[in-house]
Amino acid sequence: MSAVEVVVDRNLILLADDNRFVRKKALSDIQAYLTERLNADDCVDFPFSSYAPGLSASLNDNIEVNRELAITVNNLLISSSCDCSGILPSLVPVLVKRLGQKETVEPSEELRLETLRLLKVILEKSVDISPYVDDFLLILQHSFLDSYHEVKKLSCIIIQELAKKKLHRFYQASESVVAPLLGNLVHQHSKVRLATVQAVGTVMIYSHGKLVEQTITPLTQRLFDTASSIRYGVIEVVGSWLLDLPDRYSYHTKLLPLILSGLIDDSTDVRDLAEDLWHDIGLKFEKENEEQLKDKLDFDKGPPSHYPLGCKRPVIGCRELVYRSASRLLPALSRDLGDWQASTRSKAASLIPVLILHLEQATTQHTQNILTGLGTGLTDAISRIASSTSSVALLRLVPPLAFHGQPLPKTELSVNQSGPDTLVPRLPQSLTTGSTETTESLKVIHQLLLAAQLTGSLVEAKLWWPLLKSCLGRCTESVAPASLAGHLFLLAGFVCGSPTRELLSYLANDSPSNQPQITNGGSQTSSCTILHHIVSQLAGDDLLSVISFGAKAALLECVLVIVRRLEEAVFILRSSSSSVSMEVGNDPTNFHTEFPSEAISTAETLFDDSELRSWLFQILLALGAVWADGTTSSTDFGTALLQLIDEAMCRLAACERDFGIRSGDPVYLMRPADVKPEATKSLFQTNLLELGSSWDVDQLYTRYMLQLFQRLEAGQTEFGSWHPRSVGLAIFSRCLQTAGSALLMSPSSGLKTDQDNNPATETCLPIVLRLLERGCRLDRVAGADTEKSPGGSDPLTMASEAELRLRGLILLTRLTDNGPVRTILASPTHLSRCLTHLVLPACVWRAGRTAEAMRKAAVTCLVALMAAATSTYDLTEGNVDSRTTDEIRLDVWLCEHVESVRQLLGPKTCEYDRDRVKGE
Known part of the structure; x- marks a missing residue:
């Protein structure tokens, strides 16, 4: 034994x-000796097993400095050994x-961190x-619970290294560390959470697959x-x-929502x-599964003809995976739409469009579940917005989703044209300034409306x-x-996404052979098409x-998407x-594009249905007329709604103009050349046509x-008369305010004057006077007391009747604000009727x-x-004597009894008229 070995x-x-x-x-001496041997590469015959017990025991030293040095020496001992199997029997129990x-x-x-690093x-x-x-699992089980975040991160690295050893005992006993490991997924440090996620994936x-x-x-x-x-x-x-989990086929249904969520993530890196x-x-x-999918692979028909632009079609394996799990995924996502957490609702809503895009034609068998889930989700989201002060956000909610074969303007739509984020809705900046709940609900609505369109x-x-x-x-x-608003929004989404040829098809019991054609204004209407049923x-x-x-915004949305179909037609x-007559103004959309004959035939069918446009006109008027009370229309929502109604009316008028030109209507053919459209700003997409x-x-x-x-x-005839809150009266x-x-106009001859023959046969003014006369009860004196008594024949109270007649008189007064209408009302026929049947009955004293x-x-x-x-x-005017005697007497009576008339005619005229009447 050498002297150095004796010292050691x-x-x-x-x-x-x-x-x-x-x-x-x-x-310190042992460390120096080991370092010297390691540097000299002379560790082959070193007795590591002899040194291990003493050095391992040093880890239990009660002095922290010594323990730190002992950890360093043990680390050096393990690193320098070619085979550390002799060290482990002494070291591992101490580590435990x-x-x-x-x-x-x-x-x-x-x-603790350095000691764990020995593992x-x-x-x-x-x-x-x-x-x-x-022993390793026992150590890691406790180190995952350590309060030091670095220990947690190192433990995640160690568990991955241990798992990659592919040991049978690890396969059997790894369950003991799963619960402590998963607990770190909610750690406050993102790096700890990331390390834990990676460790879970490897483990x-x-x-065992059940974990x-x-x-x-x-x-x-x-x-x-x-x-x-x-x-x-x-x-x-x-x-x-x-890709690699042995039991992955057992967990496809539960793992698919996670991987599909990445396709619509906000981060570009995650989506890619x-x-x-x-x-x-x-x-x-x-x-x-090549054998099972052989027929689908060999006879794939390609994407559907009406496929969303910018959406990459998934490969058949992806579509088949979703198809096999859709019956379990869709009901689960529908339930999550009603979850109490906003993030869960948003994620569920965003996954439904992705699933539908993968299902393609197989969506048909899930239509009922999809419709129910979308309706429930929209209802819940709308109720959350309606309860806030952001009701204006309910307007124009259907996001633009362009489809193949659909007419598009030259300018780009505000949708993504490529990439996996096509179905990620983008809220306009004006709609993201509200509360968090409102913004979240708007995102849910957008995603569900995308699903409805698909x-x-x-x-x-x-x-x-x-x-x-x-x-x-x-x-x-x-x-x-x-619920009504939600299902109306759902209808708008379905109509927006459906091909026009489908909307103009016939229901099973409404074929053209057994459905009569209705004549409306000289043109035949296809009254049995699905779109006709919808608008009806x-x-x-x-x-x-x-x-x-909510219902008003949704109903307007339905009208807007249908008007869009008219514009496409x-x-x-x-x-x-090729007719030059179709060119109107400087419309940038007047360029030639090739469309299939089927699309042209569909557009002509829609062109023939004038009753549909009449109903759209009535709906737009009703939306701007009917309110809960007199102040609702002046709110922010009411103002914005009326603006959109006016824009929609102009768009509908533009469609009617083109249809009229195509049909050769002389009124439209003689359209004044100096008529110019009004400028507009669309919130989501560019209009195909200029506004009317x-x-x-x-x-x-x-x-x-x-x-x-x-x-x-x-309707008024059926119920006898209106009441002050009648929808018909509103x-x-x-209509009178905006017409x-x-x-006074006639579709065939334009504006009528008092010199025209039989104006009542072609204009609306006579029926307006009848509605004022009967609907507003201006043609009779207030009912007798017996009619107002309990059990009487009149359902209106005296106060309601007075309010009704007052509104009628106000409407009659407003008719005179328009110059041409005032001229017609001043004609002998209409003036006599107005005085006799509308005004004088209200002048009876009570x-x-x-x-x-x-x-x-x-x-x-x-x-x-x-x-x-x-x-x-005044007297100075030359035509003072052109009045008849009856007119002069009427002027005198008005001057004597009505102060406003006296001021209107002037004192000289009143005095002159009195003298002339006395002289006669």
């Missing part, structure tokens, strides 16, 4: 000395004693550690992590499981990773419309206004009378027509206002303040009519 042996003995300085000196106890034995965080050094050596797997690959189920829920929660690196790690782990992994997963599934594009309209129609029939505004449902009395913000007809001008809007009123008044008159009032000179208010309103109306019927002049 002496130092090993001194490690047990009572003096701490002696122990420290011995450890130091790190594997319930109570913390090592108080120093840094020393990592051991695992890096080529040594059989099978006998020590349980499950080499563990995977315990980890899915905690990993799912990490997809909501604010740190994108954590979400990236989760997608990476799930992708590796779906998820797309690559998902593609590889699909290819591997194809290869493993479903409409993949499922035939004759299948989804009967299901949705029955849902709408069960929704009433009085009981569940949010929307134009029903129940929906025209909606007053809730005009676009197609323009592009396919005020002249076009007047012509729209001219064509369809008479049908509206006839409908109002039929629509009537709105203007259109009341006791009470209500009657007094009625008389004042009647006199005010009388003054307005007289101002329109009589000449206002």
